[in-house]
Amino acid sequence: MKIKDFLCEQWMTKYENDAVYNMTDTSFQALSLKELVSLDEAALEDVVLDYGEIYGDKQLRREILKLYAHGSIDEITCFPGALNANQHVMDVLLEPGDHVIAFVPGYQQFYEYPRSLGCEVSLVSYQEKLDWMFDWEELENSFCANTKMIVMGSPSNPTGTTLSAAHWDRLIGLCRERGIYILCDEVYRGLDLEQTPSVSDLYERGISCSSLSKIFSLPGLRLGWVKADKRIIDDLNVRRDYTMISTGPLSDRLGIAALRNKEV
Numbered sequence: 001m002k003i004k005d006f007l008c009e010q011w012m013t014k015y016e017n018d019a020v021y022n023m024t025d026t027s028f029q030a031l032s033l034k035e036l037v038s039l040d041e042a043a044l045e046d047v048v049l050d051y052g053e054i055y056g057d058k059q060l061r062r063e064i065l066k067l068y069a070h071g072s073i074d075e076i077t078c079f080p081g082a083l084n085a086n087q088h089v090m091d092v093l094l095e096p097g098d099h100v101i102a103f104v105p106g107y108q109q110f111y112e113y114p115r116s117l118g119c120e121v122s123l124v125s126y127q128e129k130l131d132w133m134f135d136w137e138e139l140e141n142s143f144c145a146n147t148k149m150i151v152m153g154s155p156s157n158p159t160g161t162t163l164s165a166a167h168w169d170r171l172i173g174l175c176r177e178r179g180i181y182i183l184c185d186e187v188y189r190g191l192d193l194e195q196t197p198s199v200s201d202l203y204e205r206g207i208s209c210s211s212l213s214k215i216f217s218l219p220g221l222r223l224g225w226v227k228a229d230k231r232i233i234d235d236l237n238v239r240r241d242y243t244m245i246s247t248g249p250l251s252d253r254l255g256i257a258a259l260r261n262k263e264v
Contacts, residue, residue: 001115001116001117001118002116003112003113003115003116004108004112004115004116006108006109006112007108008107008108009108012024026157026214027213027214027215027217027219028214028215028217029217030217030218030219030220031217031218033254036218036254036257036258037254037257039257039258039260039261039264040256040257040260040261043253043254043256043257044250044253044254047249047250047253048249049248049249049250050249051245051246051248051249052246052247052248052249052252053246053249053252054237054240054245054246055076055077055078055237055246056076056077056078056225056246056247056252057249057252057253057255057256058073059256060078060252060255060256060259061073061076061078061225063255063256063259063260064076064078064225064227064259065227066259067190067198067210067259068198068200068201068208068227069197069198069201070201071200071201071227072230074230074233075200075227075228075229075230075233076225076226076227076233077225077226077233077236077237077240078223078224078225078246078247078252079224079225079226079240079244079247080222080223080224080244080247080251081211081213081219081222081223081224082185082187082209082210082211082213082224083109083224084224084244085209085210085211085224085225085226086109086110086113086151086183086185086209087109087113088226088236088239088240088243089183089207089209089226089228089232089236090113090114090117090149090151090183091117091239092232092235092236092239093148093149093181093183093232093235094114094117094119094148094149095117095118095119095148096117096118096119097118097119097120097146098114098119098120098146098147098148098149099119099120099121099122099144099146099147099148100114100119100120100121100122100147100148100149100150100151101121101122101123101124101139101142101143101147101149101150101151102114102121102122102123102124102150102151102152103123103124103125103126103134103152103153103156103161104123104124104125104126105126105158105159106126106152106153106156106157106158106159107153107157107185110151110152110153110185111123111151114149114151119148120144120146122142122144124138124139124142125138126156126159126161132156132159132160132161133161134161136170139174140174143174143178143180147178147180148180148181149180149181149182149183150171150175150180150181150182150183151183151185152182152183152184152185153184153185153186153187153188154184154185154186154188154189154196154199155188155189155191155196157187157188162192162195162196164195165197168197168199168202172202172203172206175203175205176203176204176205179205180205181205181206181207182199182203182205182206182207183207183209184198184199184200184206184207184208184209185209185210186198186199186208186209186210187209187210187211187213187214187215188214188215189210189215190215191215198227200227200228204229205229206228207226207227207228207232208226208227208228209224209225209226210224210225210227211223211224211225212224212255212258212259216258216259216262218254218255218258221251221254221255221258222247222251223247223251223252223254223255
C-alpha cells in the first residue's frame with residue numbers, strides 16, 4: 001500500500017539547513033564528534049569496523065538499561081534511531097486488518113505507517129481545553145474488537161502531554177483486559193524522569209522506543225533502541241536480519257561514551 005508523504009520531515013528537509021534561525025528544531029544543539037570524544041578519550045580506541053554485536057554492544061545495552069527501572073539487556077535491541085525502531089515494532093506486530101489507535105496532533109509516522117501496512121487507524125485528539133490531555137470517553141469509544149496497538153509519544157510532541165501515574169494505571173488497565181500493545185516513543189523522556197515513566201517498566205505489553213537524538217543532542221549518531229518483553233525483542237531480532245543487521249561498532253562505541261557521561 002502506498003504511504004502518504006511525511007509532510008513534517010519533507011518541510012524540514014527543504015528548509016532547516018538554510019535557516020538563519022531554526023525555531024523548529026526538535027532536539028538540543030547537537031554535539032560535535034570532537035566534543036563527544038573529549039568526554040571519553042578512550043571511546044574510539046581499538047574500534048574494529050566489522051558488523052559488531054548484532055543486537056547492540058553489550059556494554060551499550062547495559063548503559064541503556066540504566067535509563068529504566070528494571071529489565072535485562074536481553075530486553076533491549078538497537079536500531080538506527082527511534083524512527084527505525086518504531087517501524088520495526090509495527091512491522092513485526094501489526095498485520096492488515098488490525099486496528100490501531102493514535103493521537104493528534106502527533107508524529108505522522110504513528111498513524112500513517114500503520115495505514116500503509118493495511119491497518120485501520122482511529123485518531124484521538126489531545127485537546128487544549130483539557131490542558132492538552134485526551135478525552136477518556138473518546139479513547140474508550142475508539143476501542144474495537146480488532147484493536148491491536150496504541151501508538152503514542154510520552155512526552156508527546158508537539159503538545160508535551162505526559163500521563164500521571166493514575167492515568168497510566170487507567171490506560172494500562174484498558175489495554176490489559178483487551179490484550180492491546182502500547183508502543184510508546186519516549187525520545188523526550190528524561191527531561192523529568194519522575195513524571196515520565198517508561199511504559200516498558202509499567203506494562204508487560206508496553207514497548208519503549210528511544211534514541212540519543214533528542215535530549216542527548218546526538219541526532220547524527222543515528223542510534224536508537226527498543227526495550228520490551230524478550231519475546232518481542234526476539235521477533236524484532238529476526239526481522240532486523242532482513243533490514244539493517246546491526247548499528248555498527250562505531251555508533252555503539254560513541255553511544256557508550258555518551259551514556260557514560262550523560263550527567264556531564
